[in-house]
Amino acid sequence: MEDKLHEPLILLLFLVLFSSYQLPSSAYTLPDKYFINCGSNINLNITSRTYVGDMNPGLVSFTKQNSYFTNNKQASKTSPALYRTARIFRQKSSYVFKIDRNGPYLVRLHFFGSKKLSAAVFDVLVPGFLLLHNFKLQNSSNTAVIKEFILSIPVSNFSIDFVPQGPSFAFVNAIEVFPAPPGFINDDDKNGYKGILSQPLQTIHRINVGGPTLTPKNDTLLRKWLPDDSYLYHADAAKGSRVLPVKPTYLAPFNQFIAPDLVYMTAKEMNISTTGMVSENINITWSYNVTPNAQHLVRVHFCDIVSSSPSKIRFLLYIGSYLSQEIDPYKRMGRLATPFFVDFVVDSDDSGLMNISIGPDSSSSVKNAFLNGVEIMEMMRESEFVKPKQKSVFVIVGPFLGGLVLVCIFGGLLFIRLRCRKSESVGTSKWPSFTAYKGSAPSNKMSQQSSPSRQGTTNASPVPDLYLGLKIPFFEIQLATSNFDKKLLIGKGGFGNVYRGTLRTGVKVAVKRSEPGSSQGIPEFQTEIMVLFKIRHRHLVSLIGYCDEGLEMILVYEFMEKGTLREHLYNSKLPYLSWKQRLEICLGAARGLDYLHKGATGGIIHRDVKSTNILLDENLVAKVADFGLSKSGPPGHTHVSTFVKGTFGYLDPEYFMTQQLTQKSDVFSFGVVLLEVLCARPAINPTLPREQVNLAEWGMFCKKKGLLDQIVDPSVKAQINPNSLRKFVEIAEKCLQEYGADRPSLSDVAWDLEYALQLQQTAVAREPYDSTTGASSLLRSSIIRRLPSITAEFYSDEMGRLGEAEIGTVFLS
Structure with a gap:
C-alpha cells in the first residue's frame, strides 16, 4: 500500500523535473526590442x-x-x-x-x-x-x-x-x-578554454550543410544560412543525404533555438561509390576564409538522418590541421534523427583558411560520416579596442585641475628622463614617441603559483631573486619595438604576438608578448625562463630577458633571421632548402635536443618538438625553441607521470596511452619532423585521402611497401644520394617505433644523421652504424592502428586549446 502511494509522488516529481528541463527553450520567444x-x-x-x-x-x-x-x-x-x-x-x-x-x-x-x-x-x-x-x-x-x-x-x-x-x-x-535564448552561448569549458562570453563573437560563416539557403523567414532568430557547395574542397567526396520527412526529435534540455529544423533535416555524407569512381577513403573537406592568427569559436551541428536504423556509426572530425575528435551520435543521444552540436575554440594559422573535415573511423563497423551545419565565430580580443583620439584634455578641465595635470605630466617626464639616463648604455639622440604602459601596480608572476586566477601567494618562490639579472624594463621593450608597432609583427601564437625589435645596444631580438591581463600562459612563461636561464647551446634559442611588470608577460629572445623550418618546407615564396642543408638542419636540431636531454642541467624533455619550433638563423643554423611545455625528469626515474601535452601528428602514442613522459617521446616527435623534411608536407593534412592524413602513418606505410621514393619532396629528389636517403629513412623509422624502449636516444640519432650527411657529401659505400640493436627494420603493423591522431578518442571536455606554432597543443586531464 505504501509503495502505491509513493508511485504518484514519484511520477509527479518526474513531471516537474521534465517540465523544468523544457522550460529554458519553450519559455523563450523572440523579444520585441530592440x-x-x-x-x-x-x-x-x-x-x-x-x-x-x-x-x-x-x-x-x-x-x-x-x-x-x-x-x-x-x-x-x-x-x-x-x-x-x-x-x-x-x-x-x-x-x-x-x-x-x-x-x-x-x-x-x-x-x-x-x-x-x-x-x-x-x-x-x-x-x-x-x-x-x-x-x-x-x-x-x-x-x-x-x-x-x-x-x-x-x-x-x-x-x-x-x-x-x-x-x-x-x-x-x-x-x-x-x-539570446537561454543556453545559446555559455561559458563552459570548451576544449580547455573558459570565458567565451568575456569577449564579443562575430559571426563569420553560418552554413546549412546539404541544404538550400535559409532566410530569416526560416529561422526563429532571423538568421541567414548559406549552402555549403561553394566551400567543398573535393565536391565528388560528398553527396546530399535524404531529406528528413518529419521534424527532428529534440531531447530536453536541448535548445530548439540553436538552429532551425531545416538545418537538421538535411546533411552531407560520404560519397561511397560502388563503381570505384570515387574512393571511400577521401574525407569530406570544407575550406572557409577566416581571420589569420585569430581565435574562433567553431560550432558543428549533427543529426543522424543518414542511417535507416540505429547502428554503430562513428566517425572523425578534423578542424584545421590540429584538432581531431571522434563523433559518436549514439553515445551522445542514443537515437536516430536527434540533433546535437559541439563547440570548439580553434586558433587559425596565418593562411587565412580553416579546413573542416569528416571521415570514417577505421574501427567503426559503418564506414560513413555526416555533417548538418557549421558556424564559425571570431573571438574579438579586448586588446584590439582602439580608443578614438580626443582633443586636448585641457579643454575639458578647469584651470586649477589643468595646472595640476601639467605638474603631474612634467614630473612624470622628468622621472622617466632621469631613469633613462641612469640605465642608458649607448647614447641616443631622440626616443620615438610612445604611450606609456598603463596597468596595475607592478607584480612578479615568477613568484605566483601557476593558477588561472593569477593571485599572489604567501609562499614566495625563490625564482625572482634567481632571475633578476634577466629582467628588462617595460619601457625598454616599448622602445625596442616602437611601442609594439604592427609593422614589426612577425607572428602570433597561443602565448601572444611576436614582434621584431632592436635593443638600444643594437642587438636584434624577437619579443613574445602575452595578451596583457591574460590568465593563460603563466606556467609556460615561468617554465621558459627557468629552462633557458640554465642552458646555453649553439642549437638552442637563447633567452635575452623577460619583463614581468603589471599585467605584462614578455619574453625576449635572440632574433632568428630565417624564421621556422616549416616556412622553408612549405612556403613557395622562400628558396627551397637543398638536401644537404636539410640534413645539416636536422643534425643541429638533434644535437640541441640531445643537450637538453643530457647536458649540464640533465633530464629536460622538450615535449613539443615540431617543425615550427625549429628556428633558423641567418646562416641556416638550426636552433630549437619554445620550451614552455618542457618538463624536468626527476633523477633516477625513467619517466614523468603528467598530463598529456603536445601537438597532433607529433604526439608519441605510448605517452598518449600511458601518460608517462620520457625522453623517447621527444624522439618520436623528431621522427615526424624528419619525415616532414623528406616529404615537405604537414604532419596532419585532413584534405588528403584518409590513409594519407597522418604523415607518420603514411610515410611508414610507404616504406613498408617500398614506395617511399614516391612521396619524397620533388624539389630535392634528384639530388639525394641513394645511400643517404636509405640511412635517413632508417633513422626516421627507428624514431617512430611504437614503444619508447625500441627507439634510439637523440645522441644516436645525431650520430646517424651525421653519417647520412657524410654519405651525401662523399657517397662512401660502407656498412652504416646501427645505433639500436635488436630493433626491427620494419614497423609492426599495429603501429598503423594505434597512432593517436587518427584512432584515439578525444572528447571536447578533455582537450586544451588547439592551433599551430605556439598553439596546437593538446591537454588531456
Whole structure:
C-alpha cells in the first residue's frame, strides 16, 4: 500500500523535473526590442518583427546633433523597405539602448550599398571593444551586408558608437539588439578554454550543410544560412543525404533555438561509390576564409538522418590541421534523427583558411560520416579596442585641475628622463614617441603559483631573486619595438604576438608578448625562463630577458633571421632548402635536443618538438625553441607521470596511452619532423585521402611497401644520394617505433644523421652504424592502428586549446 502511494509522488516529481528541463527553450520567444529602422519615423513589419523608426520618441536615443537621415534613392522599389533610409553621422555619434537584464545579446548592424554610401569609412565601437575597424561597404550586388555579434551585456545604458575616419562619414540602415535564448552561448569549458562570453563573437560563416539557403523567414532568430557547395574542397567526396520527412526529435534540455529544423533535416555524407569512381577513403573537406592568427569559436551541428536504423556509426572530425575528435551520435543521444552540436575554440594559422573535415573511423563497423551545419565565430580580443583620439584634455578641465595635470605630466617626464639616463648604455639622440604602459601596480608572476586566477601567494618562490639579472624594463621593450608597432609583427601564437625589435645596444631580438591581463600562459612563461636561464647551446634559442611588470608577460629572445623550418618546407615564396642543408638542419636540431636531454642541467624533455619550433638563423643554423611545455625528469626515474601535452601528428602514442613522459617521446616527435623534411608536407593534412592524413602513418606505410621514393619532396629528389636517403629513412623509422624502449636516444640519432650527411657529401659505400640493436627494420603493423591522431578518442571536455606554432597543443586531464 505504501509503495502505491509513493508511485504518484514519484511520477509527479518526474513531471516537474521534465517540465523544468523544457522550460529554458519553450519559455523563450523572440523579444520585441530592440529592432530599429534607422533614419526614419516609419515602423516596418518584417518577418513578424516591427522595426521602429529611430525618430519615434521614447524607444532609443541617438546623437541627433551630429547626424541626419537620407532616403536611399538609388535603392529600387523592389529593394527591402528597411534599406530605403539610413542615418548618417559626420562626427562620432552613438545609439544608446537601455538594457534591463544581464546576459548574452545578439547585435546586428545592417548596411545597404549605394554609390553615395559606399564612400563611407568608419569604426563601430561598444564599451571596451572595437567591432568594426575602417569598415567600408564593398557591395555592388545591391544586397544588404549584415554584421552579427554576440556580446555579454550587463544591466546598463548600452551604447553603439559610430566613428567616421578622417573626412569620411558613418552610416547604418538598421540595428537589432535583443537577448539570446537561454543556453545559446555559455561559458563552459570548451576544449580547455573558459570565458567565451568575456569577449564579443562575430559571426563569420553560418552554413546549412546539404541544404538550400535559409532566410530569416526560416529561422526563429532571423538568421541567414548559406549552402555549403561553394566551400567543398573535393565536391565528388560528398553527396546530399535524404531529406528528413518529419521534424527532428529534440531531447530536453536541448535548445530548439540553436538552429532551425531545416538545418537538421538535411546533411552531407560520404560519397561511397560502388563503381570505384570515387574512393571511400577521401574525407569530406570544407575550406572557409577566416581571420589569420585569430581565435574562433567553431560550432558543428549533427543529426543522424543518414542511417535507416540505429547502428554503430562513428566517425572523425578534423578542424584545421590540429584538432581531431571522434563523433559518436549514439553515445551522445542514443537515437536516430536527434540533433546535437559541439563547440570548439580553434586558433587559425596565418593562411587565412580553416579546413573542416569528416571521415570514417577505421574501427567503426559503418564506414560513413555526416555533417548538418557549421558556424564559425571570431573571438574579438579586448586588446584590439582602439580608443578614438580626443582633443586636448585641457579643454575639458578647469584651470586649477589643468595646472595640476601639467605638474603631474612634467614630473612624470622628468622621472622617466632621469631613469633613462641612469640605465642608458649607448647614447641616443631622440626616443620615438610612445604611450606609456598603463596597468596595475607592478607584480612578479615568477613568484605566483601557476593558477588561472593569477593571485599572489604567501609562499614566495625563490625564482625572482634567481632571475633578476634577466629582467628588462617595460619601457625598454616599448622602445625596442616602437611601442609594439604592427609593422614589426612577425607572428602570433597561443602565448601572444611576436614582434621584431632592436635593443638600444643594437642587438636584434624577437619579443613574445602575452595578451596583457591574460590568465593563460603563466606556467609556460615561468617554465621558459627557468629552462633557458640554465642552458646555453649553439642549437638552442637563447633567452635575452623577460619583463614581468603589471599585467605584462614578455619574453625576449635572440632574433632568428630565417624564421621556422616549416616556412622553408612549405612556403613557395622562400628558396627551397637543398638536401644537404636539410640534413645539416636536422643534425643541429638533434644535437640541441640531445643537450637538453643530457647536458649540464640533465633530464629536460622538450615535449613539443615540431617543425615550427625549429628556428633558423641567418646562416641556416638550426636552433630549437619554445620550451614552455618542457618538463624536468626527476633523477633516477625513467619517466614523468603528467598530463598529456603536445601537438597532433607529433604526439608519441605510448605517452598518449600511458601518460608517462620520457625522453623517447621527444624522439618520436623528431621522427615526424624528419619525415616532414623528406616529404615537405604537414604532419596532419585532413584534405588528403584518409590513409594519407597522418604523415607518420603514411610515410611508414610507404616504406613498408617500398614506395617511399614516391612521396619524397620533388624539389630535392634528384639530388639525394641513394645511400643517404636509405640511412635517413632508417633513422626516421627507428624514431617512430611504437614503444619508447625500441627507439634510439637523440645522441644516436645525431650520430646517424651525421653519417647520412657524410654519405651525401662523399657517397662512401660502407656498412652504416646501427645505433639500436635488436630493433626491427620494419614497423609492426599495429603501429598503423594505434597512432593517436587518427584512432584515439578525444572528447571536447578533455582537450586544451588547439592551433599551430605556439598553439596546437593538446591537454588531456
